Amino acid sequence: MWNGKNYKKKNTGRDTMYSFDVFDTLLTRVTATPTGIFALIQEKIQQGFLEGIDSYVKENFFYLRIGAEEVARNTYAKAGVEEVTIEQIYGVLVAEHLLTEGQAVSLATLERETEQKAVQGIPSNIKKVKQLLEAGERVVLISDMYLDRETIQKMLGKVDPILASLPLYVSSDKEKKGKWTGNLFRLVKEKEQVSYEAWHHYGDNQDSDYRIPKQLGILCESYQPEGLLEVEEEYIKKYE
Numbered sequence: 001m002w003n004g005k006n007y008k009k010k011n012t013g014r015d016t017m018y019s020f021d022v023f024d025t026l027l028t029r030v031t032a033t034p035t036g037i038f039a040l041i042q043e044k045i046q047q048g049f050l051e052g053i054d055s056y057v058k059e060n061f062f063y064l065r066i067g068a069e070e071v072a073r074n075t076y077a078k079a080g081v082e083e084v085t086i087e088q089i090y091g092v093l094v095a096e097h098l099l100t101e102g103q104a105v106s107l108a109t110l111e112r113e114t115e116q117k118a119v120q121g122i123p124s125n126i127k128k129v130k131q132l133l134e135a136g137e138r139v140v141l142i143s144d145m146y147l148d149r150e151t152i153q154k155m156l157g158k159v160d161p162i163l164a165s166l167p168l169y170v171s172s173d174k175e176k177k178g179k180w181t182g183n184l185f186r187l188v189k190e191k192e193q194v195s196y197e198a199w200h201h202y203g204d205n206q207d208s209d210y211r212i213p214k215q216l217g218i219l220c221e222s223y224q225p226e227g228l229l230e231v232e233e234e235y236i237k238k239y240e
Contacts, residue, residue: 017194018132021179021203022143025223026125026163027155029118038065040114041107050106057098068092069146082178083171086111086146112151121159125223128202130162140167142188142201144179144208148172167192179208185216 020026023034031037042061045053057064071092072084090104099107132139141163143152149170157164169188177183189196196217203209204223214220 015138015194016198016200017138017140017192019140019142019188019199019201020125020129021201021205021209021223022141022152022156022168023145024122024204024225025202025209026122026129026141027159028120028122028225029115030120031118035062035066037111037114037118038062040118041065041110044110044114045107049110050103052100053103054098057093064093064098065089068096081176082181082183083144083176084146085148085172089146112147115147115151116154116158119155119158121163122225125202126160126163129166133162138192138194140169140188140192142169142179142184142203144171144184146172179205179212182212182216185213185218 029037031040039062045058045061069084069089072089076084076088086108090099090108093099094101094104129139141156145152149168152170153164153168169184171178171184175187177187179185189199200219200221201209201213202221202223204225206222210220210222
């Protein structure tokens with residue numbers, strides 16, 4: 001059994017549960033940064049993936065996609081919605097008359113396919129999941145992500161079928177609850193019937209995977225992936 005320093009099983013008389021963040025904890029991408037996916041899509045567009053796309057979009061898709069997500073989040077946040085979907089993100093580009101509805105559907109599909117092709121596992125953390133399962137522990141996965149559940153499960157399954165078989169809670173599900181507000185953790189608590197004191201969470205984000213769940217009483221351990229060198233970060237800023 002995995003015995004991380006914050007994961008020593010307590011004799012609480014209640015069922016213990018372990019949860020793992022998905023992206024940048026169990027899954028990563030072949031690109032240097034998550035937004036590198038948009039650079040790959042832009043390359044596909046420039047190679048003629050879809051006819052009729054405006055030349056401005058062809059040359060600037062990377063930045064337009066980043067901006068569209070920001071606009072979508074800000075717009076829906078005003079209505080109290082904690083997460084957006086990939087369709088809502090591309091809907092911004094339609095509303096700004098940069099894409100037709102048909103083009104938006106095709107590019108959203110391309111983005112899902114690109115994510116699936118670019119995914120890779122983080123072996124050390126997948127090993128921790130398997131050790132817990134072999135010890136008979138309960139494990140669930142939790143993700144703040146605009147991608148839909150089906151796409152994320154395909155990505156998990158590509159890396160390891162065991163990951164795809166685990167209960168998965170996603171902020172883009174119909175409830176639209178995010179980790180960053182604590183509400184996705186509250187939803188999981190209700191669905192899984194677990195106490196915060198018997199719950200252990202592992203993830204890379206210092207706020208949504210550590211500070212916020214810890215405030216709820218969840219036992220948390222932070223995963224720190226190896227960062228880029230300063231010179232690499234500067235290079236990426238200019239040539240993502």
